[in-house]
């Protein structure tokens with residue numbers, strides 16, 4: 064994205080946003096509520112167009128490409144997708160439907176597709192759920208199934224949009240292990256992980272953007288951005304950062320706690 068801005072109702076929602084993702088990099092996009100994360104994802108997927116600036120995704124230049132073709136190479140797992148899956152759908156069919164980008168399975172999957180679906184279910188430790196109905200799955204299981212579904216289309220880019228929403232701490236940690244495994248897959252997709260929780264930023268996300276009020280507050284190597292001074296300025300409250308297992312854990316500074 065080069066100098067991308069997006070205006071609605073006389074307000075600039077994204078401002079002069081420039082971002083380059085190189086092949087093989089995994090990025091985390093961290094921003095508070097209303098900072099413009101969803102707007103940015105809608106733009107990457109071609110659902111909205113920049114008011115100013117240029118967007119190129121996976122060598123497709125917006126304005127000169129068939130966006131529907133491009134979307135076939137992008138997986139986007141979000142809570143709105145979760146709500147679209149019918150309760151009665153069987154896990155195996157949900158994963159297979161990813162191949163056809165449909166909600167519901169209307170095409171005949173062949174043996175190769177079925178084998179791939181089973182392999183993905185196994186990758187995400189969901190073998191035991193193959194014949195279960197969607198409505199019987201826990202929140203964490205649903206997220207893993209939907210990522211397996213997205214992977215059926217062998218996307219080049221996989222967007223995980225606040226995937227830990229609704230997960231308790233144990234489920235979250237299990238889920239994050241899955242993401243770590245996914246990031247290490249040879250020939251796997253580039254990951255863009257969107258969150259407002261710093262502790263979800265796994266070591267595999269070596270690059271990140273801190274997004275604030277539609278602008279890049281900072282971007283670059285995760286290691287150099289996640290420190291107390293930067294994050295205190297970003298959140299505008301005193302923050303303490305502890306490092307544990309290559310992840311950053313935040314707590315609010317003393318002055319805030321005693322207020």
Ligand SMILES: Nc1ncnc2c1ncn2[C@@H]1O[C@H](COP(=O)(O)OP(=O)(O)OP(=O)(O)O)[C@@H](O)[C@H]1O
Pocket residue numbers: 071072076094095096097098099100101102103259
């Ligand atoms: N179509 C629109 N018209 C007017 N304002 C909009 C439109 N879409 C988004 N906005 C505004 O743009 C800002 C950024 O919204 P966006 O949904 O991108 O934020 P977000 O970072 O995804 O927030 P959250 O974490 O709460 O989901 C918000 O103030 C929102 O009200």
